[in-house]
Amino acid sequence: xxxxxxxxxxxxxxxxxxxxxxxxxxxxxxxxxxxxxxxxxxxxxxxxxxxxxxxxxxxxxxxxxxxxxxxxxxxxxxxxxxxxxxxxxxxxxxxxxxxxxxxxxxxxxxxxxxxxxxxxxxxxxxxxxxxxxxxxxxxxxxxxxxxxxxxxxxxxxxxxxxxxxxxxxxxxxxxxxxxxxxxxxxxxxxxxxxxxxxxxxxxxxxxxxxxxxxxxxxxxxxxxxxxxxxxxxxxxxxxxxxxxxxxxxxxxxxxxxxxxxxxxxxxxxxxxxxxxxxxxxxxxxxxxxxxxxxxxxxxxxxxxxxxxxxxxxxxxxxxxxxxxxxxxxxxxxxxxxxxxxxxxxxxxxxxxxxxxxxxxxxxxxxxxxxxxxxxxxxxxxxxxxxxxxxxxxxxxxxxxxxxxxxxxxxxxxxxxxxxxxxxxxxxxxxxxxxxxxxxxxxxxxxxxxx
Amino acid sequence: xxxxxxxxxxxxxxxxxxxxxxxxxxxxxxxxxxxxxxxxxxxxxxxxxxxxxxxxxxxxxxxxxxxxxxxxxxxxxxxxxxxxxxxxxxxxxxxxxxxxxxxxxxxxxxxxxxxxxxxxxxxxxxxxxxxxxxxxxxxxxxxxxxxxxxxxxxxxxxxxxxxxxxxxxxxxxxxxxxxxxxxxxxxxxxxxxxxxxxxxxxxxxxxxxxxxxxxxx
Numbered sequence: 001x002x003x004x005x006x007x008x009x010x011x012x013x014x015x016x017x018x019x020x021x022x023x024x025x026x027x028x029x030x031x032x033x034x035x036x037x038x039x040x041x042x043x044x045x046x047x048x049x050x051x052x053x054x055x056x057x058x059x060x061x062x063x064x065x066x067x068x069x070x071x072x073x074x075x076x077x078x079x080x081x082x083x084x085x086x087x088x089x090x091x092x093x094x095x096x097x098x099x100x101x102x103x104x105x106x107x108x109x110x111x112x113x114x115x116x117x118x119x120x121x122x123x124x125x126x127x128x129x130x131x132x133x134x135x136x137x138x139x140x141x142x143x144x145x146x147x148x149x150x151x152x153x154x155x156x157x158x159x160x161x162x163x164x165x166x167x168x169x170x171x172x173x174x175x176x177x178x179x180x181x182x183x184x185x186x187x188x189x190x191x192x193x194x195x196x197x198x199x200x201x202x203x204x205x206x207x208x209x210x211x212x213x214x215x216x217x218x219x220x221x222x223x224x225x226x227x228x229x230x231x232x233x234x235x236x237x238x239x240x241x242x243x244x245x246x247x248x249x250x251x252x253x254x255x256x257x258x259x260x261x262x263x264x265x266x267x268x269x270x271x272x273x274x275x276x277x278x279x280x281x282x283x284x285x286x287x288x289x290x291x292x293x294x295x296x297x298x299x300x301x302x303x304x305x306x307x308x309x310x311x312x313x314x315x316x317x318x319x320x321x322x323x324x325x326x327x328x329x330x331x332x333x334x335x336x337x338x339x340x341x342x343x344x345x346x347x348x349x350x351x352x353x354x355x356x357x358x359x360x361x362x363x364x365x366x367x368x369x370x371x372x373x374x375x376x377x378x379x380x381x382x383x384x385x386x387x388x389x390x391x392x393x394x395x396x397x398x399x400x401x402x403x404x405x406x407x408x409x410x411x412x413x414x415x416x417x418x419x420x421x422x423x424x425x426x427x428x429x430x431x432x433x434x435x436x437x438x439x440x441x442x443x444x445x446x447x448x449x450x
Numbered sequence: 451x452x453x454x455x456x457x458x459x460x461x462x463x464x465x466x467x468x469x470x471x472x473x474x475x476x477x478x479x480x481x482x483x484x485x486x487x488x489x490x491x492x493x494x495x496x497x498x499x500x501x502x503x504x505x506x507x508x509x510x511x512x513x514x515x516x517x518x519x520x521x522x523x524x525x526x527x528x529x530x531x532x533x534x535x536x537x538x539x540x541x542x543x544x545x546x547x548x549x550x551x552x553x554x555x556x557x558x559x560x561x562x563x564x565x566x567x568x569x570x571x572x573x574x575x576x577x578x579x580x581x582x583x584x585x586x587x588x589x590x591x592x593x594x595x596x597x598x599x600x601x602x603x604x605x606x607x608x609x610x611x612x613x614x615x616x617x618x619x620x621x622x623x624x625x626x627x628x629x630x631x632x633x634x635x636x637x638x639x640x641x642x643x644x645x646x647x648x649x650x651x652x653x654x655x656x657x658x659x660x661x662x663x664x665x666x667x
Binding site for chain 2: 248315321330
């Protein structure tokens with residue numbers, strides 16, 4: 001009957017705020033990283049390319065100058081260039097249009113600046129002429145060189161950026177967890193409440209964002225409390241409304257001076273009293289049933305079954321005496337966790353049933369004990385019993401066993417079945433070995449047994 | 451003997467006025483809580499029979515007010531509410547006894563007499579149990595006009611059960627009444643006294659709830 005304290009994990013995963021936050025934040029962050037890295041890549045490509053081209057031009061110009069003005073041979077000049085680290089450079093020296101020198105990396109067949117100028121598919125190029133106009137120097141660089149350098153530069157920037165992103169993710173993970181801690185506290189606080197606790201949760205220590213939720217919850221709890229109070233009042237009022245007129249009939253009948261009546265009138269009067277008794281019992285059973293289904297049941301205390309039965313049986317004894325039926329309590333002490341109202345309802349109905357079954361001059365025995373860690377209680381009578389085929393039907397609410405028609409105890413066993421079901425106890429109907437009549441046995445679950 | 455009956459239901463009240471009147475009581479009947487409150491303040495009653503569900507002012511607050519003023523007039527509460535908590539609340543607020551509606555008139559009268567006896571501490575009262583009359587002052591028991599002589603313990607046992615007529619008295623409680631806490635009674639001595647009593651006043655006059663105790667029906 002108690003709702004499960006936590007939602008199933010699947011639902012919780014789908015509804016997790018933490019997951020939702022990460023889902024919302026991580027892809028944009030990744031995209032930002034990608035765009036940033038792409039931007040750096042493009043800028044680096046341009047800047048590095050430009051810088052190389054400047055170098056190429058500078059080299060060509062310088063070589064041309066050197067060859068023009070000094071006695072250094074072209075070979076010596078190129079050798080000095082080759083000694084440098086930049087092995088991907090090449091130099092072509094032309095004298096009067098004829099190549100006189102090509103460095104090792106100079107592409108085959110390149111004897112002049114190509115038609116399309118200073119950039120080909122594979123190379124960046126630059127050229128310079130000496131002032132006398134006889135010497136032309138073409139310098140070149142593989143684009144591949146620029147690409148490699150650019151990649152190294154971008155890689156050098158993107159890696160730290162990625163580390164920053166991971167760091168941010170970690171900070172977010174911890175931060176979100178800490179920010180959601182009040183939610184977790186609230187959840188734990190709600191989960192720890194007993195099913196009957198209807199007092200407000202209260203907004204103390206609850207973050208602003210959760211306060212409307214808590215207020216709505218408190219509002220719901222207060223409405224639930226009102227509903228329960230009015231339900232309880234209704235049951236109590238119904239009890240009053242039913243009992244008072246019955247008391248009126250009974251009290252009035254009992255003012256009649258029986259000694260002044262003839263035998264048939266006295267008999268009629270007795271029938272009226274029996275009718276009142278039966279109505280009283282029915283009203284009581286209906287109220288008990290309403291109470292058994294009540295929402296605000298208090299927690300079950302630990303009681304000694306034998307002692308509790310003694311007080312329940314004592315209350316039923318006057319009725320047994322009126323029926324001229326022997327009532328007896330037997331068995332051994334057994335500790336059980338049960339609400340006294342529930343026990344009263346179980347035993348009350350079983351004993352009343354037994355009293356009516358047994359008929360006048362009968363015998364009813366209530367006994368209890370524990371066996372294998374489970375408490376049991378049994379109510380036996382010396383009546384005619386119930387045929388096996390009919391026993392199950394007896395539990396149906398309002399249904400009367402064919403041979404039990406006389407006493408009108410239709411509700412009793414169905415109340416017992418309903419209460420026992422709620423307590424997790426099993427009810428078995430059988431034949432009493434000692435008394436020969438019906439035996440109704442209740443076996444409580446081991447977890448209710450102390 | 452003046453009894454204040456506070457009961458709002460016309461038919462129940464009418465029947466109780468007749469029954470209590472037949473029992474030689476002078477009954478004043480109030481049907482409203484506020485009126486009853488005024489009458490209680492006036493005083494002069496030997497017993498109050500109070501219905502808890504009242505218009506005007508509810509029975510429990512009437513009872514609380516009465517006890518709050520230090521008034522110890524015995525109060526028998528009639529209640530139509532059979533919830534255990536309702537009963538306990540009634541006794542907590544100073545009721546001397548309670549009866550659940552609908553009640554047996556004979557039992558109501560017996561309890562009224564018991565309350566009056568207890569309150570007045572009068573020894574000249576008598577308990578009547580059908581053919582049997584117990585005279586508390588003379589310490590005699592008459593059965594159909596014939597005087598019986600009962601030993602002290604049997605007499606005390608009979609009176610104790612008779613004052614709690616209609617209710618089961620647990621055996622340990624009877625042992626304690628007869629012997630106090632100190633003297634350890636043999637486990638079957640109560641049974642011996644009960645069977646002796648039964649031989650003198652009739653077997654059916656004391657009923658046994660085996661495993662629990664005894665009751666005079």
